[in-house]
Amino acid sequence: MKLSRIVRWEFVHAVRSKQFLLMTVLIPGIVAVAILGASSAGAFSGSGSSGPSTPPPPFLIALFLAVILFMGSFISGVMTMYGVVREKQSRVVEIVLSSVSPFEMMTGKILGLGMAGLLQVIAWSATAYYVASRFLPTSLASLALVHWLTYPIYFVLGYLFIASLYASVGAVMKDVQSGGATGLVGLIPYAPIAFTKFIIENPDALAVRIAGFLPPFTPAVMMLRIGAVPMLSEGTRFVPAWEIALSLASLALGVFFMMRFAARVFEVGMLMYGKSASLRELWRWGRRGAS
Secondary structure, X not given: OHHHHHHHHHHHHHHOXXXXXXXXXXXXXXXXXXXXXXXXXXXXXXXXXXXXOOXXXXXXXXXXXXXXXXXXXXXXXXXXXXXXXXXXXXOHHHHHOOOOOHHHHHHHHHHHHHHHHHHHHHHHHHHHHHHXXXXXXOOOOOOOHHHHHHHHHHHHHHHHHXXXXXXXXXXXXXXXXXXXXXXXXXXXXXXXXXXXXXXXXXXXXXXXXXXXXXXXXXXXXXXXXXXXXXXXXXXXXXXXXXXXXXXXXXXXXXXXXXXXXXXXXXXXXXXXXXXXXXXXXXXXXXXXXXX
């Protein structure tokens, strides 16, 4: 019951903020209206687009989702980090922790802000798809059942993992400007984006397959692999089902343990003032908690 109340409070507080409304409603709305106006003007002048012809390959959709995932999770993660640092500075959290556990507090914050962030991502994705469809041959017809089943799960679990990671970082920072090397931890899940070309061209390489089972890299690597394999084999095969199942299981366990890790860091870090913790302290607190 306490957890659901925390989730609801964090969600409502986030969606009512001016920044959320600006980024989620106003800006996508202005972009959509502008594109609609430009398309209408082009239609009247006879220079409009002829519409979609050939749908893009699945790996392009996977890459798009991976980029949107990291953009959304970065913003949501930063929101979580700012919230944790702000509560730490005001010391309000010391009163809150007298009635709820650190795990409930941190999990509620991650889930509440994550739900708000996912709404934001959905709005961005819909706007981006609409804009792209006005100028490019954009269609979801190239997606197979495996894509429809796996992409949303990888997306949501990856979102929660990254948000938990940012929450852990925020709990050990004195303020946002003094994160130091600790703040670089939040960049770990973004590593696969730098190797997109290699993953797409070599989806069955041993290093790529191993990376697909490592929770920080699983969402982007597996979405790109699942999208690239049919392209290279003319749609006659997909990533083995056992690899997909194992990667999802490892990612789900990674989310659970990352949330517990964040709660332990949160429990100790909230009571520490004056300086940001080092990476060694972050790891030690996450392993042992307050004991």
